[in-house]
Amino acid sequence: MKKNNSKRMIIYPGSFDPITNGHISITRRALTMFDSVTIAVSANPMKKTLFTLEERVEMVREAVKNVGHVFVDSFDCLLVDYVTSKKTNVVLRGMRALSDFEFEFQMSLMNRRLDRSIETIFMMTDYKWLYISSTIIKEAAFYNGSVKGLVPEIVCQKLKEKFGHNKPNNQGG
DSSP, rough: OOOOSSSSSEEEOHHHHHHHHHHHHHHHHHTTTSSSSEEEEEETSSSSSSSSSHHHHHHHHTTTTSTEEEEEEEEEEEEEHHHHTTOOOEEEEOOHHHHHHHHHHHHHHHHHHOOOEEEEEEOOOOOOGOOOHHEEEEEEHTTOOOOOOTHEEEEEEHHHHHHHHOOOOOOOO
């Protein structure tokens, strides 16, 4: 088989509301297979987000600033159109459990229906991030629970600002 010497980029789309250490782990692992990863933050108006698009992009940029070959962008269109505009055809999706699979499988099939050239790679999260989701992080932070070590420091700060927690709780916030 002939080796392809062209640079390969993968697009990692999502709302990243907020980005977690699980997302960063998947990004780092994808770099072992691809030359670069573009984290594409979705502006999806159908989804109610805690953080604005600009805030999410800022947090992602800060979180990956020391990880080489990772780019951060945002998009407000069909994913297949965005992916094509970036001159690649590969999408990365992270999965934690079987419950993620059904939704991700449906999205992957819809993307292939819209553009047959689009391929989706599913990557399982590392076991230590298995129970982490942006939704759970937001709920814990809302009630002033500690999310330290589960999300980048910038996310801890922004969650405290968003929910008005000026001091950490007794769990080390």
